[in-house]
Amino acid sequence: MNLIVLAGGRSExxxxxxxxxxxxxxxxxxxxxLALGRLYSQCIVVENEGSINSCSVPCILVQDRIAGAxxxxxxxxxxxxSDSWLNxxxxxxxxxxxxxxxxxxxxxxxxxxLDIVYPNIDGLLEPLFAIYSQRVVSVARALLDAGRHSVRxxxxxxxxxxxxxxxxxxxxxxxxxxSFFNVNTPDDLIMARLMMHAREKSLQEERV
Numbered sequence: 245m246n247l248i249v250l251a252g253g254r255s256e257x258x259x260x261x262x263x264x265x266x267x268x269x270x271x272x273x274x275x276x277x278l279a280l281g282r283l284y285s286q287c288i289v290v291e292n293e294g295s296i297n298s299c300s301v302p303c304i305l306v307q308d309r310i311a312g313a314x315x316x317x318x319x320x321x322x323x324x325x326s327d328s329w330l331n332x333x334x335x336x337x338x339x340x341x342x343x344x345x346x347x348x349x350x351x352x353x354x355x356x357x358l359d360i361v362y363p364n365i366d367g368l369l370e371p372l373f374a375i376y377s378q379r380v381v382s383v384a385r386a387l388l389d390a391g392r393h394s395v396r397x398x399x400x401x402x403x404x405x406x407x408x409x410x411x412x413x414x415x416x417x418x419x420x421x422x423s424f425f426n427v428n429t430p431d432d433l434i435m436a437r438l439m440m441h442a443r444e445k446s447l448q449e450e451r452v
Contacts (some may be wrong), residue, residue, distance in 0.1 A: 248322035
């Protein structure tokens with residue numbers, strides 16, 4: 245299984261590109277790689293406009309194949325670049341991803357032979373913390389060719405086997421559901437920095 249990090253978003257609410265914003269000395273997009281990379285055979289980062297020049301974490305950088313197509317275009321690009329049947333897709337702005345939850349979702353997809361597994365937390369869907377198979381590529385391409393860019397349309401496709409995990413499943417592996425915290429606004433970035441500082445302080449105290 246491979247990891248695909250989507251770092252090509254427009255960042256409209258942030259007002260500027262956020263994937264390379266610094267969080268405790270690292271670019272934001274590197275945190276999903278650090279948290280989850282060891283679980284997967286290969287890590288792929290999808291970006292656009294050459295916004296990422298380098299990465300301190302081993303990965304393959306690929307350019308969005310379809311400009312302006314949003315997350316669906318990123319998922320399509322990442323899957324097309326991957327050599328794995330199943331892939332874990334995550335947004336670049338999710339710095340607190342749980343490897344335990346991601347691993348459990350992968351196991352759930354394999355066990356139930358599903359093409360997509362996504363979280364549905366009390367009606368809130370998380371399509372960018374989800375499992376996608378290579379069977380999604382042709383369905384996504386058809387949607388994109390038709391000018392339809394909603395990832396949720398994948399979930400309704402009769403050509404795909406789709407499953408969802410709920411809150412009860414998620415909290416077994418990520419009690420506080422921190423995996424779903426993402427950095428969309430300047431205030432979110434401030435909160436992420438505060439949480440990161442608190443986490444680092446807690447780790448230092450444990451070592452004493």
